[in-house]
Amino acid sequence: MVACAKNMGVPCGSGMFGHALHAVACFSKEEIAARVDCLKNTFMWTDAEVAIAVSKAPLMLTRSKESMQRSSEFLISEVGLEPAYIARRPAVLTYSLKGRLRPRYYAVKFLKENGLLNHDRDYYSPVLVSNNDFMKKYICPHKEAAPHLAEDYAAACRGEVPARFIFA
Template identity: 30%
Template sequence: MSIFFRTLLLLRSPSSVFSHGFSESPLKSLTYLSTSSEIVSSPESASLASNAVQLENNGKAVIALLANHGFSQSQISYLANRYPQILSANPEKTLLPKLLFFQSKGLSSPEIFELVRSDPWVLGASINKRIIPAFDYIQAVLGSEEKTLATIKQFAGILSKDLRISVGPNIEILKQIGVPDSSILKYFPYQPRVFLTNSIRFKETVERVAEMGFNPQQTQFVVAVFALRSMTKSTWDKKVEILRKWGLSEEDIRLAFRRNPWCMRVSEDKINGAMDFFVNKMGCESSFAARRPVLLSFSLKKRILPRGYVYQVLLSKGLIKKNENLGLFFESPEKRFIEKYINPRKEQIPELLELYKQKLMESRR
């Protein structure tokens, strides 16, 4: 495992102090030091060599601690190479309490590794001032340890925040406008990061969603809040402008967003691709996308184009009418699509299923 110690000794000069409990590396200008027989020529180099030895010994202790708590060699190697700061953390005071806490909650070593991998700073957060209070707060909101664990697996960084200050006000904002607890409890575990938004900006988003005509009593209200918080206003404006260029009115766009808030989270290229296909290739009115906005979310290569090919074949054979149930044709789940549109035409077009599968394979290349 010499790679860890080489990582330790070859650390370049850091520009700032590591936060969240990880101390700054003492290796300010060191490029390489042998820890076996380095000849020291001055007090300064002696101190530098001593620091290097201490850092290496600390790294050994960290590696041993992680290994003793079920981390595999490859997992430790990953952390040491990608987050070398962890090797300078205090193994007994900084790391051990967190590992024991997560294990006490039933998390396996691979699950703990995933938490650390997704947000290594969680091991630097204070166990008593941050991690435990955050865990307890989430459990009080959600009502179960199981849901709490699901939440931190979704976003481990939430454990390093003061949730009474960051999350609490935003939950109250939703409640005050009439969002039921059931909606909050349903989406909090899946989008915990959204609840960490600055409360002023969060309230602005909630009010904006209300102005768009969403009913706070319906779950779509919270989904719309999440969708808007996932992008900047400039990004939203760019997507609106794209849809306008395709002929959608302001009301069309609002209708699309009300029906499927996630449709505005797709990339600008994806919006353009879907609109080009349905308007220019299929001959649909641009408002067609507003009535069925989920179509904007589908993969162009993996769903829209392969099914569009099947549609054109069926249309050319007179086996389907132009634009007949077009939305259902593209929205149907894969199994339902094959059962409804391909299998019934086996006699007329025996090779249709094979051609469709071929198009799907081409989309994966």
């Protein structure tokens, strides 16, 4: 297992090594190879991009093919991220699409569309912060200008898409 984790490009001393061991313990070599191929096909990644992504977030190998497909469709088609961008920031694939990625995307897009946030703001930064920090940085400062934002964000986290989060 240690050799297999090392072959994934995760150094023994790194903080990700334990995660790599967990990922390889769950699957045979053949299953891991199939999951790597799935990542290449789903995200249109090169071998080098897969290696970068897996070395940074080895637990993504434990996600289902369907989950990866839904994440790919959302991140590439709806958010507009380039596959190489995702490969360099694979932690985004470890978060819940329904509970984190979509709601935060909708909230930040709402803020941008209404001139409350700079349009050059990166998608990755709002995704990474804790929910408390997201609320402090992106929701609470706009209570007066967007009084329903907290309520709409909470609804989005429950899987609903509030009307104010629908953009033409």
